[in-house]
Amino acid sequence: MTSRRPIRAASAAGARGRAHHSLAPAHLSEATAAATVAVVVGGIALVITGIGMTAMALTMQARYGADPPPDVGALTLLPTLGGIGLMVLGGLLGAGGVAVLARARRARLATGVLAGITALLGAFGVVVVMAVPPPDVVLAVGLTVAALVFGAASLLLLRPRR
Numbered sequence: 001m002t003s004r005r006p007i008r009a010a011s012a013a014g015a016r017g018r019a020h021h022s023l024a025p026a027h028l029s030e031a032t033a034a035a036t037v038a039v040v041v042g043g044i045a046l047v048i049t050g051i052g053m054t055a056m057a058l059t060m061q062a063r064y065g066a067d068p069p070p071d072v073g074a075l076t077l078l079p080t081l082g083g084i085g086l087m088v089l090g091g092l093l094g095a096g097g098v099a100v101l102a103r104a105r106r107a108r109l110a111t112g113v114l115a116g117i118t119a120l121l122g123a124f125g126v127v128v129v130m131a132v133p134p135p136d137v138v139l140a141v142g143l144t145v146a147a148l149v150f151g152a153a154s155l156l157l158l159r160p161r162r
Contacts, residue, residue: 035153040097046090053083112157122147
């Protein structure tokens with residue numbers, strides 16, 4: 001047993017402990033914060049791509065001039081739906097990444113799963129682009145990079161906290 005009294009901090013700032021010396025938010029590691037920013041940027045890129053696809057599909061009839069083919073309306077359906085799907089997916093990824101940075105409940109899980117689905121779609125896109133003749137190598141490389149980025153982001157967002 002000791003009779004010494006405990007020494008208290010001189011101020012509240014001294015009692016608080018060390019500050020967080022990182023650009024990442026305190027609840028995320030550096031790698032997870034970088035992955036979250038990559039998901040947000042990728043989501044914005046997907047929204048822009050979806051807008052371009054939808055605009056291309058909706059203006060397809062104007063490219064044929066006065067005499068469009070009879071089935072041009074059917075040709076616009078798939079790119080329109082794909083563009084709208086990309087806009088929704090990109091919006092969800094962007095909103096999920098912002099929610100992770102804002103520390104919303106279960107945002108890491110939802111954004112990680114969505115990034116994993118996007119990585120799988122990117123990998124599927126690589127296979128399709130390379131299987132349909134003539135193969136487009138530049139598009140395949142872009143899709144591969146996107147699939148790797150979203151896959152790594154998914155793994156980082158879904159790993160358990162330490």
